[in-house]
Amino acid sequence: MAGKDRQITLRFLAEPADVNFGGKVHGGAVMKWIDLAAYACAAGWSGKYSITVYAGGIRFVEPIHVGNLVEVGAKVIYTGRTSMHIGIDVRAGDPKNAERHLTTHCIVIMVAVDDEGQPTQVPEWVPVTEADIKLRDSALRLMEMRKKIGAEMAAHVTPGG
Template sequence: MEAKAASLSRTTMSDIIFPSDTNYHGTMFGGVVMRYIDKIATIASMRHSRRGVVTASSDSLDFLAPVRVGEAILLEAFVSWTHRSSMEVYVKVESENLFTGERKTTATSFLTFVALDDEGKPTPVPAVIPETEEERKLYASAQERYQARKKRKEERAAESSKQA
């Protein structure tokens, strides 16, 4: 299977934030941000694998600043690393004041997706070729995040079996 450039999975989305998207502080609900993140990461992983995918884990989500009513939310995602059938997807969320043009990073997230074959079983995915400095940095640190995910999953499985 031929490796693919990370840029081929790069996906962007934008939307304007209305009062119905916000909490009583006038800032965007975290759960709505999470829905956007999962949606854009799904698209990026499908672009990379050209397969149906499922979310295997939401590895991290760091909220850095609020998105306010009337601002635009801007999301960018790409596959940063792959294993056999899994793909790590990096998502960056920004807000933009549409009157001043000021942008700020509001959240970052890593998610893991698994590609599925026609029978719904995990199927191999192409490796990633990082090209930009950002892609190379994330690719270089991906193995460490993979090991942390694996350890966390093993610990949760052990806890689950103790409770059974």
Template sequence: MQKSKPVSYSRTTITELMIPSYANFGGKIHGGILLSLMDKVAYACASKHAGAYVVTVSVDGVNFLQPIEVGELLSLHASVNYVGRSSMVIGIRVVTENVKTGEQKHTNTSYFTMVAKDDNGKPTEVPMLILEDKNDVRRCLEAIKRKQLKEAYKDDFDNEKSLLHLNGEIHLLNNERVIQNITQ
């Protein structure tokens, strides 16, 4: 295994035509189709960097910013933004292009955390990441910050859950669109 690899080594783009069988009843591309394609490009990018089989362990920030239309070309641009010992954060930018007009639109940005596995299915060390320009540095720093915020949120939420008492918090439902139909 190489000790380090530059971001550019594993940068990956997949482009695919959006066809009618990918569409929902509203004529827009299913979110599930997009997630599957994002997982595919994340795998390609991460496995190239790791030189090993990888698995998806989490997905952060899947926001559907604009609908994707049948007939558009969808390009998924992936790069390794951060590496841990066996994990990698893969940043994915999704852009569509109308082939008739050339108009492009940014539809999604997401972050997949992938873990490299050895032949026995155990996590295995990945090469260090060589940051080649200011964008690579920015993306890496953002990944570190996202990781810190995610850990803090998990801790805060776990603490809140342990303090949650049904009778003491029931008032939170008063302004929500719910009907309490509890029989005991």
């Protein structure tokens, strides 16, 4: 039911196929897991198919090892008219104990779309707790920063390809 499930956690084991040349799980695998969790969270909140329009501020804090239990937590931290800002924390650790350490975190923005692929309205999320208000306010500040970064990045785009 749309507007009810604000967060989700995906759990799985890091596999040998996820390893980079340095013997740790490679960043591309982690980014795929982040995108999957963001989609599941956004679809659950909006009740609609959702597409990734932005992933940013990705911080790889610690490596993930093969055999680690990985938990990718995704939570709605702000909603616009058609967009959902999803806060992502990736935690990992030995599956034989309960301790998980933060390995990666970021923000992903998803947009709900209709059957024709056009943006469509999502339920509003209203923060209640002090912690949620801080998350929402942070999302708003990050939006303003992205506008400035986008304008700056435009200088790096070569006209005509």
